Amino acid sequence: MGNRGSIVRLVCGLVCILAPFTAWAAGGQGAGGHASPVILLLLELVVILLAAKLGGDVMVRMRQPEVLGELLIGIVLGNLILLGIPTFSFLRQDEMLAVLSELGVVLLLFEVGLHTTLPDMMKVGVSALLVAILGVIAPFFLGWGVSSFFSPESDRLVHVYLGATLTATSVGITARVLTDLHRLHTSEAKIILGAAVIDDVLGLMVLAAVGGVIAAAEMGTAVNVGAVAGVLGRSLGFLIIVVGVGRLLMPGYFRLMVRLHSQGVLLVSSLVLCFGLAYLAGVVGLAPIVGAFTAGLILEPHHYQDLAAKHQHTSLEELLAPLVTIMVPIFFVTMGARVTLEDFTRVELLGFAASLTIAAIIGKQICGLGVREPGLDRIAVGLGMIPRGEVGLIFASIGASMMLHGKPLIDSATYGAVVIMVVLTTLVTPPLITWRFRKLGATTAHVTDG
Amino acid sequence: MGNRGSIVRLVCGLVCILAPFTAWAAGGQGAGGHASPVILLLLELVVILLAAKLGGDVMVRMRQPEVLGELLIGIVLGNLILLGIPTFSFLRQDEMLAVLSELGVVLLLFEVGLHTTLPDMMKVGVSALLVAILGVIAPFFLGWGVSSFFSPESDRLVHVYLGATLTATSVGITARVLTDLHRLHTSEAKIILGAAVIDDVLGLMVLAAVGGVIAAAEMGTAVNVGAVAGVLGRSLGFLIIVVGVGRLLMPGYFRLMVRLHSQGVLLVSSLVLCFGLAYLAGVVGLAPIVGAFTAGLILEPHHYQDLAAKHQHTSLEELLAPLVTIMVPIFFVTMGARVTLEDFTRVELLGFAASLTIAAIIGKQICGLGVREPGLDRIAVGLGMIPRGEVGLIFASIGASMMLHGKPLIDSATYGAVVIMVVLTTLVTPPLITWRFRKLGATTAHVTDG
Numbered sequence: 064m065g066n067r068g069s070i071v072r073l074v075c076g077l078v079c080i081l082a083p084f085t086a087w088a089a090g091g092q093g094a095g096g097h098a099s100p101v102i103l104l105l106l107e108l109v110v111i112l113l114a115a116k117l118g119g120d121v122m123v124r125m126r127q128p129e130v131l132g133e134l135l136i137g138i139v140l141g142n143l144i145l146l147g148i149p150t151f152s153f154l155r156q157d158e159m160l161a162v163l164s165e166l167g168v169v170l171l172l173f174e175v176g177l178h179t180t181l182p183d184m185m186k187v188g189v190s191a192l193l194v195a196i197l198g199v200i201a202p203f204f205l206g207w208g209v210s211s212f213f214s215p216e217s218d219r220l221v222h223v224y225l226g227a228t229l230t231a232t233s234v235g236i237t238a239r240v241l242t243d244l245h246r247l248h249t250s251e252a253k254i255i256l257g258a259a260v261i262d263d264v265l266g267l268m269v270l271a272a273v274g275g276v277i278a279a280a281e282m283g284t285a286v287n288v289g290a291v292a293g294v295l296g297r298s299l300g301f302l303i304i305v306v307g308v309g310r311l312l313m314p315g316y317f318r319l320m321v322r323l324h325s326q327g328v329l330l331v332s333s334l335v336l337c338f339g340l341a342y343l344a345g346v347v348g349l350a351p352i353v354g355a356f357t358a359g360l361i362l363e364p365h366h367y368q369d370l371a372a373k374h375q376h377t378s379l380e381e382l383l384a385p386l387v388t389i390m391v392p393i394f395f396v397t398m399g400a401r402v403t404l405e406d407f408t409r410v411e412l413l414g415f416a417a418s419l420t421i422a423a424i425i426g427k428q429i430c431g432l433g434v435r436e437p438g439l440d441r442i443a444v445g446l447g448m449i450p451r452g453e454v455g456l457i458f459a460s461i462g463a464s465m466m467l468h469g470k471p472l473i474d475s476a477t478y479g480a481v482v483i484m485v486v487l488t489t490l491v492t493p494p495l496i497t498w499r500f501r502k503l504g505a506t507t508a509h510v511t512d513g
Numbered sequence: 514m515g516n517r518g519s520i521v522r523l524v525c526g527l528v529c530i531l532a533p534f535t536a537w538a539a540g541g542q543g544a545g546g547h548a549s550p551v552i553l554l555l556l557e558l559v560v561i562l563l564a565a566k567l568g569g570d571v572m573v574r575m576r577q578p579e580v581l582g583e584l585l586i587g588i589v590l591g592n593l594i595l596l597g598i599p600t601f602s603f604l605r606q607d608e609m610l611a612v613l614s615e616l617g618v619v620l621l622l623f624e625v626g627l628h629t630t631l632p633d634m635m636k637v638g639v640s641a642l643l644v645a646i647l648g649v650i651a652p653f654f655l656g657w658g659v660s661s662f663f664s665p666e667s668d669r670l671v672h673v674y675l676g677a678t679l680t681a682t683s684v685g686i687t688a689r690v691l692t693d694l695h696r697l698h699t700s701e702a703k704i705i706l707g708a709a710v711i712d713d714v715l716g717l718m719v720l721a722a723v724g725g726v727i728a729a730a731e732m733g734t735a736v737n738v739g740a741v742a743g744v745l746g747r748s749l750g751f752l753i754i755v756v757g758v759g760r761l762l763m764p765g766y767f768r769l770m771v772r773l774h775s776q777g778v779l780l781v782s783s784l785v786l787c788f789g790l791a792y793l794a795g796v797v798g799l800a801p802i803v804g805a806f807t808a809g810l811i812l813e814p815h816h817y818q819d820l821a822a823k824h825q826h827t828s829l830e831e832l833l834a835p836l837v838t839i840m841v842p843i844f845f846v847t848m849g850a851r852v853t854l855e856d857f858t859r860v861e862l863l864g865f866a867a868s869l870t871i872a873a874i875i876g877k878q879i880c881g882l883g884v885r886e887p888g889l890d891r892i893a894v895g896l897g898m899i900p901r902g903e904v905g906l907i908f909a910s911i912g913a914s915m916m917l918h919g920k921p922l923i924d925s926a927t928y929g930a931v932v933i934m935v936v937l938t939t940l941v942t943p944p945l946i947t948w949r950f951r952k953l954g955a956t957t958a959h960v961t962d963g
Contacts (some may be wrong), residue, residue: 075875101615102795105788119775165551327838331562338555346550382835388777486942
């Protein structure tokens with residue numbers, strides 16, 4: 064089987080087959096009685112699912128995690144518009160797909176949380192906390208330094224804000240790579256996941272604090288310490304209440320649910336928990352995936368064993384797998400498609416972007432020093448913390464909308480450099496983690512290779 | 514366990530708990546860095562899933578199919594706005610939920626199609642065809658008669674159009690009830706499903722023909738026979754090509770898919786088929802669910818046995834079940850929520866609406882006479898064809914947008930009566946089918962009670 068040209072053949076094939084159909088669907092509706100927005104979405108899902116499996120297939124043959132293939136094929140399809148082929152621009156623009164993709168990553172983190180127990184997590188809690196704190200401090204000052212070097216004329220607050228955008232960790236990619244590699248059970252994986260959750264809280268605080276300082280500077284008032292403390296209080300409160308109290312409520316919740324005579328109650332009651340906590344996390348300002356992860360974390364098999372026995376299910380993971388299979392690739396393919404390769408052609412940015420990327424990577428390598436347990440691999444932990452993903456972009460776009468002395472805090476060039484940094488940190492992570500965990504796997508006995 | 518008040522307690526509880534949160538989410542976003550449209554959707558899914566399981570639970574205790582509970586709780590929640598509680602109006606308005614619910618019914622019909630084989634279907638093909646044809650002719654003339662009786666002053670074309678709106682069959686409800694009752698394998702079920710597919714083709718033709726006649730009358734031109742023939746050609750062509758040629762392509766399709774090394778290929782390749790044919794059905798003007806059903810119909814276990822063996826899956830149905838569990842209730846709860854109880858208070862309409870409903874029910878009972886096989890239950894088949902669902906509403910709203918002599922073809926009063934007819938035919942079907950199939954089940958040996 065010749066696999067080298069698979070991606071090329073796939074892309075050409077998809078374009079040739081689909082271009083006329085999408086044109087027909089977009090223009091030719093209304094002849095029948097059933098025109099509806101779902102019709103185009105059906106086609107889009109077909110494209111995404113096929114593309115994801117083909118991209119994943121190529122990467123598996125190259126002994127890389129599937130998610131890298133999903134990202135790369137997304138980048139290819141999303142950027143075909145540069146060659147005058149707009150067939151796949153829905154991957155960037157469709158609001159519906161964007162929401163489905165977010166549901167996908169919520170399900171992914173819930174599944175990852177289910178594979179992790181709270182006691183396991185507590186065991187590495189100190190390390191996770193130190194990794195998270197170092198992982199905020201180191202990139203912050205490195206980013207500040209890079210910014211002052213490349214634009215010494217800018218206000219100091221610009222450097223501070225750019226430092227802040229480097230602090231975020233986007234755990235989706237790492238979680239997926241560890242899942243693809245069957246390495247979720249390692250202590251390194253648990254430290255990464257725990258640190259990423261804490262990092263989201265710290266990132267919120269940094270954003271609130273820096274934003275407060277900038278707003279105060281702009282308006283000439285004092286910093287609103289109460290507002291910053293409020294953000295901290297709400298997000299920490301959420302985590303403490305969920306992990307502390309929520310866990311105690313699980314047996315009662317499932318005792319109520321087991322009384323329901325309807326079908327599929329095990330899956331529904333778990334997803335209600337997942338979606339409910341993801342929603343609450345969003346309400347307090349955390350990422351919904353943090354809520355979904357904690358939902359998985361506090362949910363243990365013994366909570367729902369009666370429910371599973373009643374409905375003759377072996378495990379919740381088995382019920383979730385089909386949902387994850389379908390929804391998660393939507394997230395990674397559209398994430399890839401949103402990469403704008405045009406940004407990489409702005410030569411004047413490349414030095415700045417490269418330095419920012421190196422600062423981002425080194426900053427998270429330093430955080431590996433927070434690992435306290437002897438024998439654990441600090442490099443693996445540091446690599447897992449590298450991706451900035453959408454969190455860095457959200458920081459940057461908030462910065463672009465803030466004004467300082469009549470100019471946007473993050474100007475278009477800086478924003479472009481941040482985009483390049485986000486793309487590079489996202490793409491280097493899967494091969495790096497794969498390399499490092501494979502190396503570890505070769506020296507430890509308990510790891511199974513999938 | 515006191516179950517009588519469950520629905521009431523549930524509704525009150527949901528309102529009290531959720532009202533402050535939805536207000537918070539709608540107004541209070543933007544404090545954190547993660548505001549996104551997915552956050553509200555998460556809450557909406559929590560509400561829908563909980564409501565569906567609680568509604569289903571009450572119905573199971575009353576020995577009724579769960580789907581009736583989902584519809585009823587949807588009606589309750591959607592109409593709480595009449596009591597000044599707008600908390601649940603998202604069930605009617607959220608475009609995203611509407612699309613998810615359509616994906617849900619697509620998955621349902623795919624699953625139903627998987628339970629049916631093409632040879633089984635062919636065995637009852639003549640009956641299905643006769644049932645479908647009678648099921649169009651009888652309601653058409655009955656509807657025409659009711660319309661001329663209640664508004665003798667209207668143009669004859671109005672009567673013709675109203676007759677046409679009674680011809681449609683919405684198979685989603687019946688398919689779901691038969692699934693809930695574990696009766697999909699009966700010959701009666703197969704006749705109903707086959708007739709519903711043919712009915713969708715006939716309904717398209719009737720709509721095109723009547724629409725063409727009205728447009729010609731309005732513009733004073735001749736009827737465009739070519740356009741009507743085109744609708745027929747495209748939709749019949751789709752079915753013939755899919756069932757005739759598509760089936761032959763299945764082994765090759767799965768031979769290609771089995772070469773992919775990515776995970777979840779069995780589920781993905783089946784859903785690609787389902788979504789792809791649902792999309793193509795939509796493009797030719799048929800309902801997407803007709804495409805999804807035919808996808809399930811042509812797909813047989815021996816096509817994908819190599820793929821299932823490779824990935825250690827026992828059956829495709831098992832992989833689909835979690836998706837169906839989560840997605841299908843969204844369809845029925847939102848369908849219930851879209852019922853506007855205000856329409857039932859327009860006393861002047863009730864006589865017209867009641868007559869229309871009776872015509873709709875009797876018309877589909879007559880079609881039971883098309884069943885040729887001795888020993889089969891004609892009443893069960895006729896009952897299964899009763900629901901008009903969204904198809905009748907689509908016909909009526911197209912009529913409302915057509916002008917005849919400067920007035921809308923379907924005026925607001927007639928539209929209200931059609932809405933009432935659709936609601937009543939939808940709600941009477943689950944208990945009637947349950948009653949009839951239970952009665953049949955008691956006299957035949959091969960039926961298992963779930």
